[in-house]
Amino acid sequence: MAATVVMPQMGYDMHQGRIVRWLKKEGETVTRGEPLAEIETDKAVVEMEAYESGVVRKIVAQEGATVPVGQVIAIITGPEEPLPADIEKLLQAPPAAVVGQEAAPETPQPSARATEATAEISEIRATPIARRLAQELGVDLATVKGTGPGGRITEQDVRAAKPGKAAPSPAALPSTGQEAVRLVEVSRMRQAIARLTTHSAQTTPHFYVTAEIDMTQCLELRAQINKGPESQGVRVSVNDMIVKACALALGKHSAFNSFYREGKLQLNPMVNIGIAIAVEEGLLVPAIPECNKKSLAQIARASKDLIERAQKGHLMAEEYTGGTFSVSNLGMYDVESFTAIIHPPQSGVLAVGSIRKVPVVRGDQVIVSQVMKVTLSVDHRVADGAQGARFLVEVKRLLENPASLLA
Amino acid sequence: MAELTLREALNRALKEALERDPGVFLMGEDIGAYGGAYAVTRGLWKQYGPERVRDTPISEAVIVGAGIGAALAGMRPIVELMTINFSLLAADQIVNTAAKLHYMSGGQLEVPLLIRTVTGGGGQLGATHSQSFEGWYATVPGLRVVAPATPYDALGLFRACLKDRNTVIFAEHALLYGVRGQVPDEYYEVPLGLAEVKRQGSHLTIVAYSRMVHIALAAAEQLARRGVESEVIDLRTLRPLDTEAVVNSVRKTHRAVIVEEGWQSGGIGPLLALLIQEQAFDHLDGPVVRVAGADAPAPYNGRLERSGIPNEDAVVKAVESRFGL
Known part of the structure; x- marks a missing residue:
């Protein structure tokens, strides 16, 4: 019954994970459901559970190793069972054939991207300073011949291999004026954001629709709710009302709650709205699940909880991968409007600007209104301008007649 | 400036200590009339007498234990363990008493005891007389461990040790006593903890x-x-x-x-x-x-x-x- 444990896919955009710590040693017994290892993804450190009971017979990927999704990282056997004779075959088995891969709920596996990162596991022998320098100087260690003991790449080898060569000092990067240009490390989250947004911008044809929404009534209602017993102790934010309005609008305009997949449209039954949260290392977009079934107060409570846990780094993988539509709000920064990049595989994102007091002509009167500009980014493969406009007008209608949000 | 051997530098250090502080006295096996197994204390017994340069029985636990007692009572004892190999017989006194009293008394007690001892091998003295335990003692919080390589450092470190209020293991390598080096005539110190x-x-x-x-x-x-x-x-x-x-x-x-x-x-x-x-x-x-x-x-x-x-x-x-x- 030997079973392989593979690097699980804990999110749509996860291509590889790092083994932070094995929680079971070789030879230790493990029960299905027990934590087996700590895995670091681009966004969090997550405990991986065992999918089989038995004995951890062999740990294939050591602590600290970065391993592509689907690759075997350990082998579990029965209590008295030795390592299977065909272990080599097991280790080489393609990801699809292995046991224990987590099927991420509601976020179908990406097609080919999971296997791309295989080449990143390094077999290069280089000293710590050589590795650091290579990164600073932009030298690919794979192209450097090591002259140290056992072919180890040393500091000298990297300097010799540097394009332009003969660099006596480590800071010999091109300079602008007097200040030397520096290369600094970025967080894994920053790298993930870079990868994801580049992928989205390059593969998703975006178009944008902007509308102005009069928020005067919304603000009044919000003040009332927060004073009254309906809020049940949770303060409702403007963003919560926007999320609720989007959820209602998405119910009618299901294209914006769908994923474009190779010529087909995957219609998602649940409306899970991601909210963009700025955290110290970058940006997270965890989703409030089933917004179409939640009251405003429930959305407010869920949103508050997500924000708190995002800032502490306590989100679960499925929370920041399960979104079907997103709202990105920069209202608190006094910006008029902006456009957002769609979070694949979603088809739309609403970028929300500040609420400003502006003179508005109503009838023949000029009155002061509280107006907010929102910009919808749409995946053109999924919908066209007219559909986008209709969706946005629906959101506008709901927010300008906010009693409907209390339904 | 004078060229001294490490032995001479230490002899000068001891003489200076006896001269400057009436609380200083020396204790150890054969350090008096005989002048010390490695001749570091040569001449001191004659000059300062058996009260201040005391020969002891062959009992390292007693030498260190008495040293601790004297230090607690306000004296400034300098004891010699003939070699660091024999310090094992006094290890309990060193590790469990000298190194701990200051901490365990909540800072009320101090044990300013200087333990000179001879370390190292290479002299064909056999397995039990050729060891280097200063590394062991260096793992014990509450002790100072000093191991000079030159006459200059030996004298300078010795002076710094005398000013320190902790128990010090002063490890002298048996094969370095004859090493020569320049030593200034004027007073200087080499601070502890400085490479x-x-x-x-x-x-x-x-x-x-x-x-x-x-x-x-x-x-x-x-x-x-x-x-x-x-x-x-x-x-x-x-x-x-x-x-x-x-x-x-x-x-x-x-x-x-x-x-x-x-x-x-x-x-x-x-x-x-x-x-x-x-x-x-x-x-x-x-x-x-x-x-x-x-x-x-x-x-x-x-x-x-x-x-x-x-x-x-x-x-x-x-x-x-x-x-x-």
Whole structure:
């Protein structure tokens, strides 16, 4: 019954994970459901559970190793069972054939991207300073011949291999004026954001629709709710009302709650709205699940909880991968409007600007209104301008007649 | 300035201590009429008398225990353990009493006891008389451990130890008593916890103490002949340890070799290697290399014994094989 444990896919955009710590040693017994290892993804450190009971017979990927999704990282056997004779075959088995891969709920596996990162596991022998320098100087260690003991790449080898060569000092990067240009490390989250947004911008044809929404009534209602017993102790934010309005609008305009997949449209039954949260290392977009079934107060409570846990780094993988539509709000920064990049595989994102007091002509009167500009980014493969406009007008209608949000 | 042997420098240190402080007295086996097994106390008994230069029975526990008592009572005892091998008989007094009383009395008590002792092998004295335990004592919080390599440092460190209010293990290498060096006539001190760069270099750092400093310097000389410049750091004090000096040097040279005479599996080297890799990891251009004594009881046979003690060739060979230099 030997079973392989593979690097699980804990999110749509996860291509590889790092083994932070094995929680079971070789030879230790493990029960299905027990934590087996700590895995670091681009966004969090997550405990991986065992999918089989038995004995951890062999740990294939050591602590600290970065391993592509689907690759075997350990082998579990029965209590008295030795390592299977065909272990080599097991280790080489393609990801699809292995046991224990987590099927991420509601976020179908990406097609080919999971296997791309295989080449990143390094077999290069280089000293710590050589590795650091290579990164600073932009030298690919794979192209450097090591002259140290056992072919180890040393500091000298990297300097010799540097394009332009003969660099006596480590800071010999091109300079602008007097200040030397520096290369600094970025967080894994920053790298993930870079990868994801580049992928989205390059593969998703975006178009944008902007509308102005009069928020005067919304603000009044919000003040009332927060004073009254309906809020049940949770303060409702403007963003919560926007999320609720989007959820209602998405119910009618299901294209914006769908994923474009190779010529087909995957219609998602649940409306899970991601909210963009700025955290110290970058940006997270965890989703409030089933917004179409939640009251405003429930959305407010869920949103508050997500924000708190995002800032502490306590989100679960499925929370920041399960979104079907997103709202990105920069209202608190006094910006008029902006456009957002769609979070694949979603088809739309609403970028929300500040609420400003502006003179508005109503009838023949000029009155002061509280107006907010929102910009919808749409995946053109999924919908066209007219559909986008209709969706946005629906959101506008709901927010300008906010009693409907209390339904 | 005068050229003194390390023995003479220590003799001067002891004389000076007896002269300056009436609370100072010496205790040990054969240190009086005989002048000391290694002749460090020669002449002092005659000059200062048996009250202040006291011969003791052969009982290390008594020597250290009495020293602790005297120190607690306000005296400034300097005791001699004939060799560090015999300190094991006083280990409980040293580790469980001298090193602890200040802490366990909540700071009410102090044990300013200076324990001079002789360390090291290479003299064909057999397995039980050729050991280097200063590395052990350096792992005990509450102690100071000092191990000079030159007459200048011996005198300067000794003076600093006398001013310190902790128990000090002052480890003198048996084969260094005859080493000569310039010593100033005027008063100076070498502070505890301060390493010294004994030779500047840019390609690698060799860290050593006591007799191994001389081995490191000889190896550096050999390496320099082919253009490899070694920085030699003399720790001088094992506790407190001057990590900063070592790490700064390794950050500059990117390579570290730790040389010590004690057994491979112990000593100060493993701690130092840990600290280097913790604090200078991204600067390392090779593994932290250690050259240490063979993991075996010292053989009596002279040639065999020497083969187990690091020499300059062993250091040079390690540099060649581990760094490819």
